[in-house]
Amino acid sequence: MVVCQRPTGQRLSEHSCDVLDKPPDVEQCNTQPCPGSAFWHRRPWKPCSATCGVGVQTRDVYCRWKGHGRMRAEMCDGGMRPRNLQPCSLPGCPQYTWSASEWRQCNASCGDGIKHREVLCVDKAMNHVLQDLCSPLTRPVLYQPCFIAPCSQQRAVLCSAVPSVQDLKVFADQSYTQALASECLQPAPANTRPCQLPECPLPGYWKVGPWSKCSQTCGAGVMERRVECLTEKHLPSKNCLLSSRPDSHVTCRQRQCELFPTCKELQMREGIRKDGEHYLRVKSKVLQIYCAEMQTNFPKEYVTLRSGQTDNYSEVYGYRLNNPFECPYNGSRQQDCDCRTDYPAVGYTLYHRVRLDLGTMRIITTDVQFSQTLLGQPVPFATAGDCYSAARCPQGQFSINLIGTGLKVAESTKWVSHGNYVSIKVHRSEDGTRIYGRCGGFCGKCLPHPQAGLLVQVQ
Incomplete structure (x- = not known):
């Protein structure tokens, strides 16, 4: 039995003690398998729920008895049940993407023609932005060929603004030999005749509104204006050339900003x-x-953090080896390890922004205002741990990427251990903008030195 208490012996709630310092309250015995006993069966992990960025993977986990198939969950040890959920990350989602409208009608009434559509660059809120912000390599096509139906010999393909004239070619029957026109006794049939088709659509033109004020009172900003396609009668139209569409956003620059320290x-x-x-x-x-x-x-x-959340995370790994004095698979992770998943401090947190104390130039690692916890408890920035093994086999991970922020981690920043049998492996890039760490024990974690903190410097 393990309890949380004061040095005087006064018992407290478990929340008053650090869970990473808690000694094991169970140990293995009779490790040999029981003949014919039920066990947990794991299916393969399903694909990530996201196509880019951060998502979740799931898998089926059920209780099984050899020779009897699937059993009720109560037949298996609940404490040994493998987890059926884990975070997954793919390359970051683009901030700006192309948005294509529906294809418009074919410009021919018969035969071959061309149809087009509108393609705009938009942000995540589907607001129009400058086309330069989207990748030209992924831009959808604007035009594609179309075919309605074969044009008959006595049907016009194009029309003009006045009653049009159809071309009607006169062919000699193939059973006759072609002769000179002077050899025919009767006048030649007419090869043209008038026709009346529906009125041609009125051409459209782009109408622009006034520019808005600059979005910033100083420095660089953006101005916006309304751009719409109208007919000569000032009615909405879809017959404007997309290639000649005026910009609806432009950059602007006001007076030089006065810079303040806070x-x-x-x-x-x-x-x-x-x-x-x-x-x-x-x-x-x-x-x-x-x-x-x-x-x-x-x-x-x-x-x-300009590099994105997938490069700035902290993790307390949730798997625990049933034999804590092993380090299987040469220290690499395996989902089908001989493990249990009952560690209460498990957590996986992604960071979008971190708080900076400008007076001391320390990152406040416990501020999770702009973070996302995908699993378990929030884990402080630049912190990692586990309760996986006592054999120098750390599985908890953290990653810091300050590229694009103008900051780097100070060389004086050190990581310290907290807990039992803790192993720390911290790798630093040459310029100090990237840090990767693996930490863990039985049970333990690593974190920046509590007194010095996570110090950063201006590059």
């Missing part, structure tokens, strides 16, 4: 009360900082 000073001096990205002067360098809680008296500074 979001608080920006709020007080410029009167800005809306959260967003701003340029601040940090250690004599200009950095892009996300100012949060600007409507309060205590704004906070965050760094947006």
Whole structure:
């Protein structure tokens, strides 16, 4: 029996003690398998639920008895049940994509023609943006050939604005030999005749509205205007050339921004009360900082991680070896290991932004305001752990990628262990912008030194 208590012996709730320090309260005995006993059967992992970015994989797990097939779950040990859910990550989703409209009607009434559609570059909210923001390699085609039906010899293919004239070719019967026109006694049949087709659609033109104000009061911003296709009678039309469509967004630049050292000073001096990205002067360098809680008296500074969430994560691995003194598979992960999944501290957290203390230049690793926990409990930034093995076989992982932020992890930043039988493996890129770590024990974790913290420097 393991309980949480004060040095005086006063018993407390389990939440008052660190779960990573909790000694094992069970140990194995009679490890040999029982003949004919029920066991958990695992099916292969299904594809990731997302086609890009972060998603979830699932699999079927059920209780089975050899020779008897599937059994009720109660027949198997619930504590040994393998997990049926795990996070998965694919290459990051593009921020801007092409949006194609439905194909318009064929421009021919018969025979071969061409039909086209509108293709615009949009953001995740389906707002139109500059076409340069989308990849030209993935742009859908604007035109494609079309075929209605064979044109008869006495039917017009094209029409003009006045009653048109159809070409009617006169052919001699193939059973006769072609002769000179002077040899025919009767006048030649007419080879043209008037026809009346539906009125031709009126050509459209692009009408533009006035530009909006610049989205920023200083520095670079964006101006917008309304662009619509109209007929000469000012009615909506679809007959404008997409290639000649005027821009609905342009960049703009106002006066040079005055740079402030904190979001608080920006709020007080410029009167800005809306959260967003701003340029601040940090250690004599200009950095892009996300100012949060600007409507309060205590704004906070965050760094947006430009490399994406899939490169900035923290994990406490949830599998536990039934024999904690082994390190199977040369330390690599295997979903079908001889493990149980009863570790309560399990967690997997992705980070989009991290909070930065501009006074000390420390990242506050416990701030999870702009994070996403896909599994279990939130795990602090730059932290990893597990309860997998006591044989220097760490499985918990963390990743830091500061590329594009203007910051790097200071060389003085060190990771320390916390728990039992902890092993730490931390790899640092040459320029200090990327850190990858594997940590774990039985049970244990690693984290930046509690006193020094996760120190960063301006590049």
